[in-house]
Amino acid sequence: MSVLEMRDLHVWFDAPDGASAHAVRGVDLAVSVGERVGVLGESGCGKTTAILAAMGLLPSFASVGGSVHIDGVDVLAGGEKSARSVRWTHAAMIFQGAMSAMNPVHRIGKQIADPMVFHKQCTPSTARERTRKVLELVGLPASVAQRYPHELSGGMRQRAGIAMAVACEPKVLFADEPTTALDVVVQAQIGDLLSELTQRLGLALVMVTHDIGMIAETTERAVVMYAGVIVEDGRTFDVLTAPRHPYTRLLLEATPVVNRDRPLVSIPGTPPRLDEAIRGCAFAARCPQAFEACTTRPTLLGEAHRVACHAVEKGRFS
Amino acid sequence: MSSTVPFPENGSRHLLEVRDLAVHFALKRSLRDRMTRRSGKMALAVDGVSLAVDSGELLALVGESGSGKTTLALAALRLLDPTAGSVHFEGTDVTRLSRHQMRPLRRRAQLIHQDPYAALDARLRIRDSVAEGLRIHGATQSREEERRLVYDALERVGLTPVEAFAERYPHQLSGGQRQRVAIAGSLVLQPSLLVADEPVSMLDVSVRAGILDLLDRLRRDDDVGILMITHDLATAAHVSDRVAVMYHGNLVELGAAHTVIDRPQHPYTQALIYAVPRVHREEQRQRTLPGDPPDASHVPTGCRFHPRCAIAIERCKSDVPRLLPATDETGTTVACHLRSVSSDEPALDAGNRALQ
Numbered sequence: 001m002s003v004l005e006m007r008d009l010h011v012w013f014d015a016p017d018g019a020s021a022h023a024v025r026g027v028d029l030a031v032s033v034g035e036r037v038g039v040l041g042e043s044g045c046g047k048t049t050a051i052l053a054a055m056g057l058l059p060s061f062a063s064v065g066g067s068v069h070i071d072g073v074d075v076l077a078g079g080e081k082s083a084r085s086v087r088w089t090h091a092a093m094i095f096q097g098a099m100s101a102m103n104p105v106h107r108i109g110k111q112i113a114d115p116m117v118f119h120k121q122c123t124p125s126t127a128r129e130r131t132r133k134v135l136e137l138v139g140l141p142a143s144v145a146q147r148y149p150h151e152l153s154g155g156m157r158q159r160a161g162i163a164m165a166v167a168c169e170p171k172v173l174f175a176d177e178p179t180t181a182l183d184v185v186v187q188a189q190i191g192d193l194l195s196e197l198t199q200r201l202g203l204a205l206v207m208v209t210h211d212i213g214m215i216a217e218t219t220e221r222a223v224v225m226y227a228g229v230i231v232e233d234g235r236t237f238d239v240l241t242a243p244r245h246p247y248t249r250l251l252l253e254a255t256p257v258v259n260r261d262r263p264l265v266s267i268p269g270t271p272p273r274l275d276e277a278i279r280g281c282a283f284a285a286r287c288p289q290a291f292e293a294c295t296t297r298p299t300l301l302g303e304a305h306r307v308a309c310h311a312v313e314k315g316r317f318s
Numbered sequence: 319m320s321s322t323v324p325f326p327e328n329g330s331r332h333l334l335e336v337r338d339l340a341v342h343f344a345l346k347r348s349l350r351d352r353m354t355r356r357s358g359k360m361a362l363a364v365d366g367v368s369l370a371v372d373s374g375e376l377l378a379l380v381g382e383s384g385s386g387k388t389t390l391a392l393a394a395l396r397l398l399d400p401t402a403g404s405v406h407f408e409g410t411d412v413t414r415l416s417r418h419q420m421r422p423l424r425r426r427a428q429l430i431h432q433d434p435y436a437a438l439d440a441r442l443r444i445r446d447s448v449a450e451g452l453r454i455h456g457a458t459q460s461r462e463e464e465r466r467l468v469y470d471a472l473e474r475v476g477l478t479p480v481e482a483f484a485e486r487y488p489h490q491l492s493g494g495q496r497q498r499v500a501i502a503g504s505l506v507l508q509p510s511l512l513v514a515d516e517p518v519s520m521l522d523v524s525v526r527a528g529i530l531d532l533l534d535r536l537r538r539d540d541d542v543g544i545l546m547i548t549h550d551l552a553t554a555a556h557v558s559d560r561v562a563v564m565y566h567g568n569l570v571e572l573g574a575a576h577t578v579i580d581r582p583q584h585p586y587t588q589a590l591i592y593a594v595p596r597v598h599r600e601e602q603r604q605r606t607l608p609g610d611p612p613d614a615s616h617v618p619t620g621c622r623f624h625p626r627c628a629i630a631i632e633r634c635k636s637d638v639p640r641l642l643p644a645t646d647e648t649g650t651t652v653a654c655h656l657r658s659v660s661s662d663e664p665a666l667d668a669g670n671r672a673l674q
Contacts, residue, residue: 183549184594
């Protein structure tokens with residue numbers, strides 16, 4: 001059963017001058033209970049926008065089309081009210097900058113307890129008790145509850161952010177670049193914590209990142225986005241070791257790895273402008289495999305390992 | 319690999335040589351310290367580091383945030399005054415020079431910042447941003463000469479057609495293009511040394527390779543020495559000749575890049591390498607390093623890594639290890655009681671060997 005279901009999700013950002021950027025251009029994504037999904041792509045490909053839309057967290061100048069169901073609740077149908085009923089209790093989010101995600105003038109404990117009091121109608125003392133439990137769950141001493149965000153290191157803050165996210169027992173955990181602002185060693189610690197915790201609590205994880213290694217180690221399914229659409233979707237191992245879409249291949253070749261047995265490549269060109277209509281495949285202009293058929297938009301085809309590419313479909317490229 | 323340029327004035331044969339460099343920052347004194355007339359605490363950002371960069375060489379300085387790598391780089395360029403130690407650049411000890419005397423040397427040693435969005439003035443056209451250094455140093459005789467040098471620099475960093483790029487503003491460029499502009503602004507002054515502080519960490523993976531290639535070409539074709547600061551070992555592995563690993567203000571390992579990556583000696587270097595996530599399951603990470611990154615104001619006794627080290631022995635808590643040749647004869651030097659040869663040999667010899 002899907003605990004998260006995005007159907008034909010679109011997001012437009014409207015500029016004051018009447019122009020509009022089509023940031024998410026039709027995303028279909030179903031995530032099962034307990035499934036750990038990594039969403040991969042360059043900056044500006046719409047990955048963060050898509051998960052913010054699912055949480056109802058987009059700014060007022062964004063318009064959203066399609067539907068998002070989380071744990072059976074239609075998030076977009078009832079405006080802010082339905083989004084609020086989903087947040088924390090059904091779906092919670094971990095942000096990139098754990099510092100900016102917290103209020104600097106409140107103690108960590110209060111910040112973790114507040115959503116429980118508000119959304120789960122806990123009494124303040126139950127919430128305090130549970131705060132201690134979730135802090136221990138993420139590997140922090142209970143005394144951290146008495147501290148302010150600036151007193152913690154980056155890694156500890158991100159742990160506190162995770163504690164806050166799981167406190168109300170959501171079914172889905174969204175993580176937006178949860179390790180980007182952290183050091184390598186701390187990144188590994190947070191990655192371990194996320195995969196261990198989601199498995200223990202049976203949480204579905206949707207992690208947005210451009211860090212391929214992070215996806216490899218914490219997720220079981222990888223989704224690659226380009227210019228607002230999903231271009232590839234499959235088991236993490238398959239996508240990373242036998243990528244099918246030309247974009248995924250180039251992205252992997254551009255990623256430095258420690259055992260340097262091959263030269264790095266860069267992908268020529270830049271992603272398309274989102275404020276102009278994109279005809280056909282958005283990657284065609286940068287794609288070494290592009291041919292005539294690429295002037296029409298490819299659909300995501302396949303069974304377990306799906307890919308949206310005419311060249312793959314026609315067997316020109318495999 | 320690297321060619322050693324003799325700089326005649328004095329001892330250093332290297333393009334850049336840092337000896338026993340220390341940079342300590344005074345922290346704000348607490349009220350109690352002030353009332354008891356005690357001196358305040360010091361943050362030992364860099365504490366006794368020696369290393370050298372040759373012309374045409376790319377040395378990667380690797381470490382966590384707070385390890386002191388950026389402080390070291392700033393002191394090497396004398397953008398910070400070191401507390402102790404010396405910095406020789408092109409044979410001259412720059413720590414003894416006045417601001418005025420520094421000026422001609424500044425042109426020869428350029429810094430590339432991490433954030434190409436913040437490094438460029440949003441109101442200047444690209445040609446003016448690139449020409450800024452030339453104007454500050456009064457390096458050109460005519461507008462025509464300036465234009466030629468700017469166009470030449472833009473062409474070398476691959477921003478073609480140069481005429482079109484020269485007229486643009488930073489907001490019209492992508493992150494990778496902006497970083498190229500920043501590099502062009504350094505190149506136009508024909509530096510012998512580039513210090514690149516996390517040059518690709520803010521950029522998308524798809525354009526990183528282009529910037530790294532560009533740095534690689536500069537040292538190969540123009541014999542520029544490059545000190546690249548990075549927290550990313552994978553990036554260091556791809557482009558550098560040698561890797562220096564910093565922890566808590568000290569160098570803990572220094573050696574040829576492939577040796578340090580393939581056969582890391584110091585437990586901290588090993589932890590850093592194991593921490594890099596792998597794509598293939600069979601080579602997954604082995605363990606994570608416990609604990610938090612170091613805090614420069616709280617210096618552990620003995621080996622600064624001992625509180626987080628899995629193999630620490632009693633001695634590590636009291637004796638400070640020096641950078642000495644590794645026991646397994648990989649040619650790297652390592653500051654670890656358990657992994658380096660007996661530290662009975664005179665420190666000076668070992669220090670000199672570390673610089674080879």
